[in-house]
Amino acid sequence: MTRSLDLTRRFLLGASAAGVSLAFAGQAGASAAPGPRNKMVVIIARGAMDGLSVVVPVDDPNYRPLRGALAIEHSLPMSDGFGLHPSLAGLHSLYSEGQMRFAPAVAIPVRVRSHFDAQDVLENGGEGLRQQTDGWLNRALAAMGGLKGLSIGAQTPLILRGSAATSSWAPGGRTGSEDRIASLLQDLYVNDRLLAENLAAGLQTEAQAMAMGGDPRLARNDVAGLGQAVARLMTGPDGADVVALSVDGWDTHARQVGQLQARLTGLDQVVSGLRSGLGEDWDRTVVVIATEFGRTARANGTGGTDHGTGSALLMAGGAVKAGGMIGDWPTLADNRLFESRDLAPALDVRSVFKGVLRDHLGVDKAALDSSVFPASADEAPALNGLF
Amino acid sequence: MTRRGSATPADVMMNVSPPAGVAMQELDNRPNTDPTVTDGSRPMEPAGQAAFDARRASRQALTRVAAEAFLARTRLAATTPDGFAERWAIFWANHFTASATKFQSAIFLDAYEREAIRPHVFGRFETLAMAAEQHPAMLLYLDQAQSVGPNSPAGQRRSAGLNENLAREIMELHTIGSDAGYSQGDVTEFARALTGWSIPARRDTEAGRPAGRRGRSMARAIVGGAGQNGFVYRPVVHEPGERTVLGQRYADTGRAQGEAILKDLANRPETARKLARKISAHFVADIPPPGLVATLERAWTTSGGDLAVVARALIAAPEAWEPVPAKVKTPYDFIVSAHRAFGTEPQQVQPLRQGLIAMGQPPQSAPSPEGWPDTAADWAGPDALVKRLDWSRAAASRVQAGDPNAAAAAALGLRLGERTRMAVARAESRPEAFTLFLMSPEFQRR
Numbered sequence: 050m051t052r053s054l055d056l057t058r059r060f061l062l063g064a065s066a067a068g069v070s071l072a073f074a075g076q077a078g079a080s081a082a083p084g085p086r087n088k089m090v091v092i093i094a095r096g097a098m099d100g101l102s103v104v105v106p107v108d109d110p111n112y113r114p115l116r117g118a119l120a121i122e123h124s125l126p127m128s129d130g131f132g133l134h135p136s137l138a139g140l141h142s143l144y145s146e147g148q149m150r151f152a153p154a155v156a157i158p159v160r161v162r163s164h165f166d167a168q169d170v171l172e173n174g175g176e177g178l179r180q181q182t183d184g185w186l187n188r189a190l191a192a193m194g195g196l197k198g199l200s201i202g203a204q205t206p207l208i209l210r211g212s213a214a215t216s217s218w219a220p221g222g223r224t225g226s227e228d229r230i231a232s233l234l235q236d237l238y239v240n241d242r243l244l245a246e247n248l249a250a251g252l253q254t255e256a257q258a259m260a261m262g263g264d265p266r267l268a269r270n271d272v273a274g275l276g277q278a279v280a281r282l283m284t285g286p287d288g289a290d291v292v293a294l295s296v297d298g299w300d301t302h303a304r305q306v307g308q309l310q311a312r313l314t315g316l317d318q319v320v321s322g323l324r325s326g327l328g329e330d331w332d333r334t335v336v337v338i339a340t341e342f343g344r345t346a347r348a349n350g351t352g353g354t355d356h357g358t359g360s361a362l363l364m365a366g367g368a369v370k371a372g373g374m375i376g377d378w379p380t381l382a383d384n385r386l387f388e389s390r391d392l393a394p395a396l397d398v399r400s401v402f403k404g405v406l407r408d409h410l411g412v413d414k415a416a417l418d419s420s421v422f423p424a425s426a427d428e429a430p431a432l433n434g435l436f
Numbered sequence: 437m438t439r440r441g442s443a444t445p446a447d448v449m450m451n452v453s454p455p456a457g458v459a460m461q462e463l464d465n466r467p468n469t470d471p472t473v474t475d476g477s478r479p480m481e482p483a484g485q486a487a488f489d490a491r492r493a494s495r496q497a498l499t500r501v502a503a504e505a506f507l508a509r510t511r512l513a514a515t516t517p518d519g520f521a522e523r524w525a526i527f528w529a530n531h532f533t534a535s536a537t538k539f540q541s542a543i544f545l546d547a548y549e550r551e552a553i554r555p556h557v558f559g560r561f562e563t564l565a566m567a568a569e570q571h572p573a574m575l576l577y578l579d580q581a582q583s584v585g586p587n588s589p590a591g592q593r594r595s596a597g598l599n600e601n602l603a604r605e606i607m608e609l610h611t612i613g614s615d616a617g618y619s620q621g622d623v624t625e626f627a628r629a630l631t632g633w634s635i636p637a638r639r640d641t642e643a644g645r646p647a648g649r650r651g652r653s654m655a656r657a658i659v660g661g662a663g664q665n666g667f668v669y670r671p672v673v674h675e676p677g678e679r680t681v682l683g684q685r686y687a688d689t690g691r692a693q694g695e696a697i698l699k700d701l702a703n704r705p706e707t708a709r710k711l712a713r714k715i716s717a718h719f720v721a722d723i724p725p726p727g728l729v730a731t732l733e734r735a736w737t738t739s740g741g742d743l744a745v746v747a748r749a750l751i752a753a754p755e756a757w758e759p760v761p762a763k764v765k766t767p768y769d770f771i772v773s774a775h776r777a778f779g780t781e782p783q784q785v786q787p788l789r790q791g792l793i794a795m796g797q798p799p800q801s802a803p804s805p806e807g808w809p810d811t812a813a814d815w816a817g818p819d820a821l822v823k824r825l826d827w828s829r830a831a832a833s834r835v836q837a838g839d840p841n842a843a844a845a846a847a848l849g850l851r852l853g854e855r856t857r858m859a860v861a862r863a864e865s866r867p868e869a870f871t872l873f874l875m876s877p878e879f880q881r882r
Contacts, residue, residue, distance in 0.1 A: 096864030165839065165866045182837075207836065230868060231825070234875050237856055241877040243764075243816050248825070251818030300864035 086196065087368060087409050088283055088334040090292045090323060091186060091208060094316070095168060096299035098340035099354055100361030101381075101392060102309050104153045105132040111346075111381035119305055119348045127151065129374045136313035139321035140365055149365040152375035152401060156342060156394030158428075160387075162356035164300070167341035172208035174399060174422045183211030185399075185421050186293055189406050190215065192416035199289035201279055209293045216289070218282055228252075229298045272296075272315035276322020284330050291410075294319075299340060303351040320365060332367035335409050339398060345390050346381055357391035362401055368409055375401060375431055397428045404430035498543045502536065505546030506799045507785040510768075514775035514782065521557075523769075524747055527718055529553045531711075532568035532610060533807035534577040536800040541577035545800045548573035551665045561711070561741035562702035569606060569698060570667040572635045578602040578805060585631035585675025598675070603627035605805045606698065612706035618682055625679045629686060630694040632674030635666055708736040715746065720755055721762035722811040728755040761851065761881035764812035767795035769882070770824065774831055774874055777847035778838075794823040816880070825875055832870030840869030848878045 105121045106112050108130030113120045124132025125141040131153060133141045143149040158176045161167050166178055174185025184206070190198045190213035198215035200206055209215050231252055238245035275294075283289045296316055301308045316338065324331050343360030364375070376396035379385050387393040399422045406412040406421065407430050418426040513522050529549050536542035552571040556564035568574055575581040584596035591597070603626040608614045669691040679686045681697050682704075689696070701707065712733035716724030728750075735749035736742075750756055765773060771791060775781055782788045789799055796815065802808050809815070844852055844860050856876040863869030873879060 095868075164864050165869065168865060169837075179837075202833065210836070230829070230871055230875075233859055233863075233868075233872060234825070237859055237872065237876050239855070241881075243812055244821065244877055244880060247816050247818045248821040249818075251820075251822035254818060255822055297865065297868070300862070302862070 085330070085333060086290050087411075088288075088290050088292075088327075088330060089405060089410055090279070090283075090294070090334065090336040090366075092316070092319065092336060092338045093168070093171065093206065093208065093293070093295045094299050094338060094340040095164070095295050095297045096301075096340075097164065097167075097342050097344055097356055098299040098312075098360055099301060099305065099309060099344040100153065100340070100359065101343070101346065102305070103134050103137070103313065103363070104151045104361035105134065106130065106153065106378065106381065107132045109378075109381050111383070115346045115348070115381055117348050118352070119354065127374075129378070131374070134309070134313050136310050137317045139317045139324075140363065143320075143324070143365045147371060148367055148369050149363065150369055150371070150373055150375050151364070152362040152396055152431075153378050154359040154392055154395040155339070155362045155376060155398040155401060156359045156396075158397050158399065160358065162342065162358075164341060164356075169207060171339065171341045171398065172206060174402070174425075176399075176422075176424055181423070184208035184293075185402065186291060187211030187213050187215065188421045189410065189412050189416075190291060192412050192421055193410060196290040196410070197288070198291045198293075199282060201275075201292065201294035206293055206295060209291075218279075272318040272322070274322065276319040276324075277326035278322075279319075280323050280326025280328075280330075283327060283334075288330070301344070301353045302349065302355060303353040305348075305353040324367075335364060335366040335368050335405055337401070337405060338363040338365075339401075343392050346386055346392055347390065358387045359392035359394040362398060364401070364405070396431055399425055400428045400431035403428065406430075495539070502543055502546060503785045503789065503799070507782060507788060509546070509549070510772060510788060511781040513772045514780070519776070520747075520751070523719075525549070525554050525557045526768075527715070528557045528564060528743075530802065530807040531714070532565070532574065533802045533805055534571075534573040535802045535805070536798075537803065538577050541573045542800065544571070544573035544576070547571075547665070556743075558744040558747065559742075561707070561736075561743055562699050564743065565606075565610060565698060565702045566695065567665070569602065569610070570633060570665070572666045574602070575633060575635050575667070578605055580630060580633050581635045583627065583631050583633075584673045585628060587677070588631060588673045588675055590670075590673045591675070596673075598624070598627050598631065600624060600627040602633075603630055607701065609806055611698075611701040611710075612704050613710040616704075616706040616710075622681050625681050626694070626697055628675040628677070629679045629681070629697050632670050632672075632691060633694055634668050634670045634673070636668050703741060705737065708733050708741065712736055712746075715750060716755075718763075718810055719750060720758070725755040728753050731755075761878065762812075763882050764816045764880055765882050766808060766815055767792050767797040767820075767824075770795070770880070771827075773847070773879070773882075774828075777843055777873075777879075778831075778835055778870075791827050795827065796820045796823075812881075824880070825871070828871045828874035829867065832874060833867040835866065835870050838866075840866060840873055843870070844873045844876075844879075847873075848876075851878045853878055 101112070101116065102119070102121050104127075105124040107124055121132070121134055123135050125135060125138065125144075126132055127141075127144055131151065133144065133151075140149055144151075157167055157170045159167070159170050159178055161170070161178065170178065172184045172186075173181035174188070175181045186208045187198065187210055190196050191211065198209055198213060200209045200215060200217040202217065205215060205217050231248070234248060235245060238248065279292060279294060283292060296312070296319065298308070298312050320336060320338075323334070323336060327334055339362045340360050342356065342358055344354035344357040346357065347354070349355050359379070362375070379393040379395045381392065383389070385393055403417045403422060403425070407414065407417055412421060417430070418424075422428070513526070516522050532553065534541045534545060534548055536545055541548075548568075548571050552567040552573070553564070556567050569580075572581070578601045579599045580602040583599035583602070584591045586592075586597055600623055604623045607616070607618055607623060607626065612618065671690060674690055677688050679688075679693060679697070681700075684697075684700060686693050686696050709729075712731075713724060713729050715732055716728045720728060731753050732746055732749055735746050739745035771782070771788065792799055796817070797808065840860050840863065841857075844857065848856075853876075856872070856878055859872045859876070860869045863872055
């Protein structure tokens with residue numbers, strides 16, 4: 050962690066927040082470019098992804114003392130004193146090619162620790178609770194016109210709900226035995242033998258049927274296949290331009306190390322699947338991975354972490370032209386922790402979204418400040434000139 | 437197979453207030469498949485593809501109407517403030533099962549529930565039984581409409597015969613029960629008494645058709661025209677003579693002969709005992725508390741089978757309020773209660789239908805005259821539970837707002853256990869929270 054870089058960045062941020070334009074006109078994104086349109090994928094990691102394990106502050110002296118056995122070893126090196134979780138090898142190779150950037154400490158504008166409320170805010174783009182019933186990505190589509198929106202899953206997530214028509218696609222994979230909800234249900238069924246045994250038996254049968262290839266649809270846990278399947282829906286003349294998908298299972302209150310390893314491996318495969326599936330369209334694509342809030346800086350007593358505040362955001366894609374960090378690093382020093390327990394947010398997540406929408410998709414500033422992210426003029430886009 | 441006494445749905449729908457006015461025109465255009473008119477009294481329509489298409493179209497139209505009626509019923513169940521009354525009505529509809537597994541009865545199921553079941557579920561059991569057994573849906577489902585007394589005028593003219601199906605199921609399933617000690621002879625005698633209970637045929641009332649000799653005689657053969665809910669009595673197929681059922685002799689009073697036997701069966705103590713047990717098992721526990729069964733039996737007997745009295749006794753019984761839920765909800769109950777918990781109602785019949793089929797309870801299609809099974813083991817099989825989980829996920833992901841903690845507390849009240857409460861509170865997303873709530877033992881059971 051180099052102090053001078055830190056200061057510079059803080060200065061830039063401050064200038065940006067004060068409304069000083071730092072736009073690099075020559076590098077602004079797609080707005081008037083002819084030819085194929087740029088593409089954007091938003092992956093929502095539901096359940097509060099532990100940013101400190103994803104973008105690991107290896108040089109922060111407080112990291113290991115706070116995390117103890119949860120501290121990530123052998124992280125893959127990145128700039129500014131950070132490393133990437135070792136399960137994210139695909140994303141790290143993108144980083145090495147200058148196609149991935151990370152924001153180590155972002156948060157939604159509201160300080161809540163309820164998954165439901167926080168996901169609502171992350172998706173509806175409001176600055177307070179329950180201010181919008183539609184999603185910011187849909188409002189961006191409405192502002193742009195002509196872009197095709199697609200959500201993955203049987204139901205349209207809030208982020209893509211709204212007046213602009215979108216389509217949706219469900220992979221059709223049925224409940225798998227490794228499913229998180231299935232395991233939570235087994236806990237609920239401890240005193241109900243009938244339900245416990247029969248659900249377990251049913252899930253096992255289903256898993257076997259899938260393993261034997263009996264089900265031509267995508268299995269729920271086939272994350273690599275998911276990325277490629279989504280990529281297929283984004284290519285060709287009728288391909289989707291803007292996609293929202295969810296990856297669940299980040300609420301790691303216990304057994305965090307193993308759970309994160311599995312979840313991040315899956316997430317990495319989704320991105321790799323997108324990259325390989327998109328082919329040359331990858332060069333026009335940005336994938337943003339965000340979560341509703343982070344987790345406590347300290348490990349809890351059950352090998353996990355509890356609901357926190359700041360978390361990491363990742364941004365990858367062939368359209369990302371410069372590597373490196375987005376935003377600031379507030380550090381894990383005692384006096385910098387939010388409410389003495391959480392990584393403090395250094396950047397409003399809306400700033401990143403606004404940056405991508407403006408520089409990559411070409412949504413104009415007036416729409417971004419008023420309709421897409423209402424009353425957000427104070428949160429200037431954080432990515433000036435980075436595409 | 438040519439029988440005087442039989443008729444097709446189309447015939448009946450000409451006479452019964454049709455739930456399906458739209459479908460009627462298409463139905464009229466269908467090819468002639470009515471076995472009663474293959475003797476040339478009506479010109480045959482052209483066979484081949486056109487006929488096939490017309491038949492298929494009429495079936496599709498009727499199926500659509502029946503499906504919409506089922507949706508309406510489910511919406512009622514999801515929104516009515518009288519949750520118990522609705523469940524009580526569904527219990528009796530299932531007790532007197534007429535199933536869509538038989539197409540002829542399928543199209544009457546909406547009318548059946550509306551006309552024969554619901555008006556009587558808080559009346560006397562014998563009244564309910566009479567309305568149910570005499571409804572076209574039941575007369576078609578259990579083949580009574582085809583039954584011909586061998587010694588009746590119609591039976592003597594042709595080789596036609598008795599169909600014992602309805603008589604047997606009334607005794608075995610609807611009233612006294614198979615362990616009540618009756619014989620095959622009792623069933624046959626009852627079946628003879630029931631001959632003549634039928635449904636209208638198109639020719640009974642059709643105007644404008646040249647009235648042949650046979651047509652005039654058939655018109656005279658209906659006593660009093662179409663009866664309540666479309667029931668008709670046809671003296672011409674009624675087996676003449678005195679009948680003896682369970683040692684009791686019944687003079688030949690025509691239509692009233694079968695009615696007298698049914699009333700006696702409905703009021704026998706075996707019926708009271710059987711139904712007291714069945715109600716207890718359905719509403720309280722698969723193996724019902726004996727005290728509750730005795731309470732309901734007493735209420736039934738002392739009130740002469742007054743179902744309002746029996747329902748009150750059930751509600752007042754402490755056994756009905758045991759905090760430990762013993763029953764697994766049927767798929768229908770599960771879906772209805774999920775909607776009630778969410779404050780929603782099903783909007784389209786197709787997803788509703790598919791959900792019920794996946795979970796093992798296709799709409800209105802009980803597998804046998806015995807109705808839907810009623811124990812946890814019947815509904816909580818491995819695949820069925822996986823399907824419930826799939827359905828719950830999909831339903832939960834449609835809930836766009838609201839607090840899952842509050843929804844669970846409101847729906848389950850004191851039954852909400854600490855484990856489930858915590859799981860819902862800790863869920864990592866709203867869909868996950870609602871899925872856990874729907875799949876919790878407290879919600880799956882009742």
